[in-house]
Every structure is written in C-alpha cells, then in structure tokens.
Amino acid sequence: MIGAAIRHLVLGGTRSGKSRHAERLVAASAGPVVYVATGGASDPELAERVATHRDRRPADWLTAETTDLADLLASAPPAAAVLVDDLEGWLVARMTAHDLWTDDEVAPLGADGRAAVAAVLEDAARWWQLAASRLGPTVVVAGRPGEGVTPLGAATRRYVDLHGEVTELLSRTADRVDLVVAGRALPLPAPLAAPTVAADLREHGDTQVPDDCVDLAVNVLPGPPAWLHEHLAATLDDLAAYPDDTAARDAVARHHGRTRDEVVVLDGAAEGFWLLPALRPTLAACVHPGFTEAEAALRAREVPVVRVQRDPRDWRLDPTAVPDAADLVVLGRPDNPTGAVDHESVIAQLCRPGRTVVVDEAFTDLLPDATGLAGRRDLPGLVVLRSLTKVWGLAGLRVGYLVAPAATAARLAADRQPWSVSTPALAALEHLLTREPERRRRAEGVAADRAHLLGLLRDLPDVEVWDGAANFLLLRTPLPDLRERLLAAGFAVRRGDTFPGLDASYVRVAVRPPEVSDAFVVALRHNLDRQVLT
CATH class of the missing domain: 3.40.640.10 (Type I PLP-dependent aspartate aminotransferase-like (Major domain))
Incomplete structure (x- = not known):
C-alpha cells in the first residue's frame, strides 16, 4: 500500500506494463483515486487505446483530462491518490505553450529557447512540489522516448532531451522510482553514498571552548x-x-x-x-x-x-x-x-x-x-x-x-x-x-545583561556591534585573529567564519552576567589598543 504524501515515478517503454503497474499502486491506496489523462483521442487508433485504458479502470475512479497538473494537484481531494498517465502529454502541451516545436531539421535553442526550457522545468518543479504537500500519494507514469532509433529533426531532439531532464528532476526527489520491463516492476535504488559535508557546517560553539577559558561561545543559560x-x-x-x-x-x-x-x-x-x-x-x-x-x-x-x-x-x-x-x-x-x-x-x-x-x-x-x-x-x-x-x-x-x-x-x-x-x-x-512567569523572568534577566554588554561594546572604537534579541551579540573588529588573542587572555568566543557570509573579523559573544562582560570588554579593549599601537 502506498503511504500518504508519497511521490512515485513509474518508468517504462512502450507496452511495458507501466500503466497497469501504476494503476495497481493507486488501487492499493486508502482514499479515492483521481486518474489524470494528459492526452486526448486525436485519431481513431488513439481513441481505441484510450478506451482500452478507461475500460479497465474501476468505475468509482474520478477522471480528469487536463495538462494543468499544478491546478489539478491543488484542487484534487487532499487524501486522494492522483495518477498522472502519462507525462508525455503534459510535456507536449508545455512545449507547445513555450513555442519549443520547430519544423527545421537543425535549430539551435538560442537564448529564447533556453529560457523556454527553463520555464518548462520550473513548471515541472512547481507541480511536483505541490504533490509533496498533499495528504495522498501522487504517481506519475513516464515513457522512455530516448531509447531506440536516433531522433531526427530538432523538434524530436528537443522533446527527447527535455523529457530526460524532466524525469531526472522528478526522480531526484521521488520517494520511489520503479522501472517496468515486460510487466515486471524493478524498484530503482537510491544513491549509494552521501556527499561529504563541509566540516565548517558541523562546527558549533561547544567545540571551541578550552578547559581553561571563560565560555562566551555557547549560548545556553546556567543549568536547570x-x-x-x-x-x-x-x-x-x-x-x-x-x-x-x-x-x-x-x-x-x-x-x-x-x-x-x-x-x-x-x-x-x-x-x-x-x-x-x-x-x-x-x-x-x-x-x-x-x-x-x-x-x-x-x-x-x-x-x-x-x-x-x-x-x-x-x-x-x-x-x-x-x-x-x-x-x-x-x-x-x-x-x-x-x-x-x-x-x-x-x-x-x-x-x-x-x-x-x-x-x-x-x-x-x-x-x-x-x-x-x-x-x-x-x-x-x-x-x-x-x-x-x-x-x-x-x-x-x-x-x-x-x-x-x-x-x-x-x-x-x-x-x-x-x-x-x-x-x-x-x-x-x-x-x-x-512555567511562563519564570521563563519571562529569565528572559528579562538576559535582556538586562545584554543591554549592559551592548553599551560597553558601543563605547569601544573599531567595534561594530548589532543589537540582537537573544543571549548573544555579533560583533566585528579589524582584527582577523581576535578569537586567538582572546583565547590567550582566557576568553573563548564563537568563531564567525564558519557561518556562511561571515569571515574571521566577526565573532559571536554570549551574554553573561555584568561582571563577566566587564572583564571580557577589558580584554577586548586591550587587544584593540595593541592593534592601534602596532
């Protein structure tokens, strides 16, 4: 059974059984089913195919014929399972809307064409985002037009390329992707390894306080x-x-x-x-x-x-x-x-x-x-x-x-x-x-101590400090090695350069009782004065 809010992509070639597999998936869901047909019966052969699909669907399924998937997903019953069959009809309509078709055998996209491709991808991202916000699951069926004969003509190449980009976009964030071959569904694996995360993103104040220093790096009030x-x-x-x-x-x-x-x-x-x-x-x-x-x-x-x-x-x-x-x-x-x-x-x-x-x-x-x-x-x-x-x-x-x-x-x-x-x-x-009264008293105490520290810092030359609403203040000085200088004086402040957008001239200073702030500002003033003398 499909769980709530799942996004499921089903891939398969022509006559692979992909639509039947998708129909079984939504039939197993707990809520109603909305079947979305993105293509119509434009000729007798296609009409026959459409009728075959329709005849095998349960009578209580709701059918919507539309290529406006964003509107459909926003207006469908929240708990309904939505089956979009097929992606190709939507893509054809979007390429038409963005004037991407051409009769030329060779036709570079150019600036306008690239902008149109980006618009189609943004359209896809938008309705895929809406699918993630629903209570019920969304299943999208997509073919594999890039396989087989090498495409001829610029229009076909554009279609195959854009189809590949859209399915990759959907696959990247789908909860599940199945490849259907000869009526058998093969679940595709997730990426094998996660990327390495920059060490600075995992750097926090608790790792920046030597045992012999006053802790001005961690923003936690004294114990419970x-x-x-x-x-x-x-x-x-x-x-x-x-x-x-x-x-x-x-x-x-x-x-x-x-x-x-x-x-x-x-x-x-x-x-x-x-x-x-x-x-x-x-x-x-x-x-x-x-x-x-x-x-x-x-x-x-x-x-x-x-x-x-x-x-x-x-x-x-x-x-x-x-x-x-x-x-x-x-x-x-x-x-x-x-x-x-x-x-x-x-x-x-x-x-x-x-x-x-x-x-x-x-x-x-x-x-x-x-x-x-x-x-x-x-x-x-x-x-x-x-x-x-x-x-x-x-x-x-x-x-x-x-x-x-x-x-x-x-x-x-x-x-x-x-x-x-x-x-x-x-x-x-x-x-x-x-314990709201006690919380408020604690917050008021921090506000008073913060005002005291802020006043001291604003009296110092070469210190840029911003008023804040929490139990810390961000300040900037001309000294890129200020943190190291303060460590030598016995005070550990929070590095600023591990926050994206800041550099080593910034430090974050925790709000402490006035006597601690007074001693810290003395050390800060001493280092600023030394910088002026040198």
Missing part, C-alpha cells in the same frame, strides 16, 4: 532550576518502561493552540533539521548567516541547496531574494548568529502552497513574548522548531519539538526510530511549558 532537578529525579523510577510522548505532545498542542497530530517531539531541536530530507525538496534555500546544521543535513542527503544572504547592514531578510523555485526555505527567528528577528509579514511572504518554510525558533524563549509563530495555522507549509535548551540550561537533556500541518508532521516523523525522546526529556517538556 532546582525544582526541575527534583522533578526529573522523580522520573527515574519509570525508566523500565518505554517512553510515551502522548502527554508531552498534548502539552505542546495546548500551549500553541494546535492538535496532537501537528506536533513532533524531538531529541533536541537540531534533530528536526535532519528530518527535513524526508520532505524530498527539489531545491532548498538556507538563509545565512544562520545556524548551519540545516544545510549540513540537507547536503548530506544530496538535496540541492542555495544560500540566501541577509543584508549585512542590519541583517534583514528580503523575501524576494529567495528563489521562486525553492520548495524548502530554512531560517532562524531570532537568527543565530545575528540576533535578527524577522517581522511576521516577511515569513508570510515566503509561505505558499507547495513550499515548506522552516522557522528555527530555538531562541524564541528569550524574547519578552515567546509566542512566536508556532500557533500560526494560516500560513501554508509553515514548520516551526522550538528548543528548551537555551533558556532552561538543558543542552545535555536534548529536548525540543516541532509544529507543522498534520500531513507534514507525519511525513517528518515517518522514518524516525521509535522512542526517540527519553522519559526525563518528555517530562521536562511537559512541565516547562507551564
């Missing part, structure tokens, strides 16, 4: 309050039982006005980034400078990634800078390392049907109002990640969660191992969500 110690200790009597996340998911749902099936409890919010490849994006846009684990996870699963840079003057995000073809967008709010908080209207401009927008709200608990975007059900495709690590000092417990439309949440959780989150972590999540 005493009452939480006691509560966690009480859960140890239950460790013989397997964890049950039902109560924790219900607590998150109540907290954000969601339903349980819209919540996935995570082994730390960072786990959520490693679930994103399950969405099979065709192109991911990662907003930078930003937390790099999302890009690392996507590249490790061979998802194409484009980087979108914030404006370095104030770190604002221009939503129009995100490519229209991107069906997955990842950004932080507040952003790490800049501390910027994008207005909700910016996020709204990014959201649309067929696109998933992932907002990392790991630092939202440090805002005066920690509501964030997790309660927004009106923004299509919005996924929000939350963490309890930062404000409660729980990095070692690994507890977080995500909220998303139910179909997206189910897809993200489908390939996880069972019992991913421990009983103590679930208990912490359930109870910390009820």
